[in-house]
Every structure is written in structure tokens, then in C-alpha cells.
Amino acid sequence: MTLNRTVLFYATALVGFILLPQLIAVKYYLHLSILALIWVIAAQGQNLIQGYTGYVSIVQAGFMGIGAYSTALMGIHFNLPVWLTIMLAPLITAFFALLTGYPSLRVKGHYFAIVTLAFNMVIFIVLMNFHQLTQGEAGITDIPKPGAEGGLFDWSQRETYYYFVLIIAVLMTGFAALIVRSRIGQTLVAIRQNEDLVGAVGIAAWKYKLFAFVISAMFGGLAGAIYAHYQSFINPEIFGVAQSLDAILAVIVGGSGTIAGPIIGAFFVVFLPEYLRFADSFRLILYGLVLVLATIFMPRGIVGLTTDLLARREQRKLGQRRK
């Protein structure tokens, strides 16, 4: 996409997102939009490690779980204010990411994917079985809303939460864009393209990979923390491997290695299963089929497909002018 078109795209998208609550008649869709925005944050993080660095991590939902449980437990046990625990949650997630990233980044490709997947299973098992801390499958209830009642904002309204999540999603998308455009981001892309070469020119690739992994986990932790306060209830169910796969799908379907991709992809993974509800018990089969077909026929995601189509049209125009 050319620069002008990119600016136009983001401006339109932003206006659309701001107006969205006014346009939605059914409250349930506003709820789904909030979930989708939370997934935008998680998917932007996933994109940093998967799309830009080329390491497919399957633990994003696990990190969301760590973020969600951290903020909830700190709020309940230490009585810390919500804004503080939401900010601390990504840091705690980062700590775990550092611990797990170091050994798992010693291997590459599919190995890395499987090791991170094992981490997700470990997180899930601990959340399920460490009853004293997490209350197991029953989960944690009554997680406080971000503001006190009668405060500046009315947190009982879905709209308030929508705009809160929108602001954070925009900020985090901007943050991701900054990282990608920085020298670090360039190095990450270089690692994806040719890791041996990066090493050969004297760059310690492992530091950059670890950085990307930890930052991506922080995005996940933040998304999880916001989710916990939005739903005011969490249990391990939604932090399993299946949800980590959703994060990967969001990146792939949207367009991996692009900033717009995870935004589109996040809405895709939240809304598609809802639309497939009509299929009832065939939903899982249909969802899988959509995935397989999308990967075969649209390997570079929705963003890749659109830019290809636009470029082709441009070329046709040029061709006509030449005639």
C-alpha cells in the first residue's frame, strides 16, 4: 500500500471504531467487539514473534492467563487499585516469558512451536490444579471493575469499556508499529529472513529473539488483564492451547508481518465462530475447513490478498494509459 492509502485506511478504520457503538443495535455485538479489540492487543503481540521474527509461538493464551490471574489475584489479596494491577500484570507475564523464552529459543522452527505449546499446557494444568491460588476450574469471580461506582466513568456501561479497550488497542498497535519500524524491528525481520546471516554479521540474534518473545508476551498479559476486569470472572478454560491457536490464526488470516493484519484477524477469529453458530455441531468442522481453504487459497492473509488485488488494478491502469 502506498503511504497515502495507508493513512487513509487507518483514519477510516479509527473513525469507524469510534462510531461503532452508535451503529450497533444489538448489545451482544458490542460485547463481541470488545472481545475482538482485546484480541487485537494479543494478536499484535503474537505478530511480533510470529509474523516479524518468524518464530511461531503457541503460548499467547497462556500468557493472557498469567496476566489475567495476576491482576485478579493482586487486586483481591493485596487490595491494589485496578489501574496499578493492570500495569503490573504485563510485567509479571514478562518475567515468566523470560524464564520460558530462554530455553525454548534454543530450538527453531517447529520445535520452538511445540516447546511453547508445552508451556501453554503447563500453564493450563497449573491454573487447573493449583486450587489454593487459582480455585481451579471454578475460577475467580467478582474481579473489580476499573473504576469505583459513581466515579468519572460509568463502568457498568459496555460503551465505557469499549472506548477504554479501544484506546489501549490503538496505543498498543502504535507501539507495535514503532517497534517494527525501529532498528530492532529491522533486525527481527532480518532474523526471519536469514538468521545465519544475522549471526554472521555479528548480531547476537538470541537477544533480539528473546526481546520479541518477552514483548509479545507482555501484549498477551495486558490483553488477559483487561479481559479479566471486563468479564469480572476468569477460569482456565479460555487460556488453553485452542485459544493460543486462535491468536496464530488471527495473525495468519489477517496477514502476518503487517500491522493491519492482526486487527482484521482478531475480528475474524471472534466473529466467525459466532456466524458459524447456525451450523451447530458442525461448527468445529466448518471452522477447520475455512482455515484450510483460506491457507491454501489466501496464503498471505486478507491484507496480502487486498494489496495484491490493488497492485494488479494499478498495473492494469498503467497498462491502459500506455496504450
Place this chain on the structure above:
Amino acid sequence: MVEVLQQIINGIAIGGVYVLIALGLTTVFGILGIAHFAHGSVSMFGGYLTFFFVTSWGFPLLLAILVALVVGLLLGVLIELLAYRPVRNANHINAFIVALGLTMMVEGLNLEFFGHEQVVIPTNLSRVFEVGGVTVPELRLYVIIAAALLILAMTLFVEKTKTGQAIRAVAENRDAAILMGVNVNTIPMVVFAISTALGVCAGVMVGSLFAIAPGIGEGLVVKGFAVLILGGLGSIPGAVVGGLVLGITEALAAGFISSAYKDVIAFVVMITVLLFRPQGLMGKS
């Protein structure tokens, strides 16, 4: 000490199942570079199918397994042709996404056909042998023997037959294999057929030893990959060692530490091995 031996025997039985899963995964990975994530769910499909033939159609167990094997062979070929072949030349991550989509489809089909109740394949093998205080259920013994025979057969097939040689050639150097007249279009189908058949055997073992239920397949395939990581990719001995280490660790952990955390402990062992030997226990550096 008897207790430890007992758990080791249990671990060998579970480990044998892991080895079979891992063998299927490693041959597919070696030839096509695909992490065939749907393998676990496909294996469970085989287990379900055997259960169905035995309980609904009254087939004797061996016949049921045989029919399930044939269906497995065909399913493997279909998966290769319809799902993986179209993304053969694309980025490897695309094949992985296809694998995830396939997993969902197969899991969905399993639910649709066989429901979400857990099922156990009925066998009449209820005798229990006792050797020096260690009890070995008949079924567990047969599982170990069957797994050992299958591993041996697979090794002989890959090492001694013409087709096995072609498979190794394609894994080693695809272009050179084409020049030598190996048909690289049929080899992936053969590999998928064999790997799925091994998976079906593993599914039957899980179904008769423990139970089959939704989600078990995904756990199993992760264990299969863990075995590959532990043992080192592309080597059959590596898969055998990795599978036994994982199975025995798990059994000991379940017996002496905590059965809820047995998987956690198994993964910790895998990660520790990675820290010191990233190429796996038997892999070449």
C-alpha cells in the same frame, strides 16, 4: 523397589504408544517438513472406529483393528492429497496452519460420529501376570509386544525395502531423488498412509489401555512431538529412547509425586534436555 519397577513397566507401555505416534510424526516431518498436528486426532479416529466395529457391528477385535487400519491408510492418502499437497511449495507455517485446521475438522468429525462420551475398547484380556511382586496385566504386556514389533517392522521397512530406500532418499535430497527416478509424488502418499496406520495402532492401544475422549488426541500429538524433541529428529532410535524416557518419567511422576502434575514434570524433563542438548538425546549436533 518393587513399586519403582511396577511404575517402570507402566511407563514402558505408555512410552510404547508415544513411540508409535512419534514414528508417524517423524517420517512425515522428514519427508515433507510438515508438523502434522492432526496426527493425534486421526489416531483417535482409528481408535473410535475400532470401538465402533467391535461394539456396534460385533466384529472380533483383530478384524476391527484390521478394517480400521485400512480406513486409516486411505484417510492418510486423502489428507496428503487434499490438504497438504496444495501447500507443498508454500511457507512451512502454512502447512502448520493447515494441520491445525485439519485437527479441528477431525476432532469435529469424531464428535459428530462418536459423541463426547469417553469410550473404552472392550478386550477380553483380563489376566494378570505376576513376576516377583510386579504385576503385569496381560493387555499391557501385549501392548508392549505389539509396539515393539511395529517399531521393528517400521525400521526394517525404512532400512531394507526399496520403498524405504526411496523415502530416505527423498528425505535426504529431494532433487537428487527425482534425478534417480524416485517418484516424489507417490512417496508422500505412502508416508502418510504408513504414518496414519501407525497412528491407528496407537489409537487402539490408548483406547484399550485407557480411554478415548475428545481432546485426548491433541494431548497425544504434543507428547509425540515432545518425544521427537527429546530423542532428536529423524532417527528411529531417538524416537524409541525419547518415548521410553517420556513414558517412564510420566509414570514415575504419577506414582510418586502427583498424577495431576505428571505432564508438567514430563515437559520439565523435555525442557531440561533442551537446555543441555538442543539437538536431542540421540540427535547429531
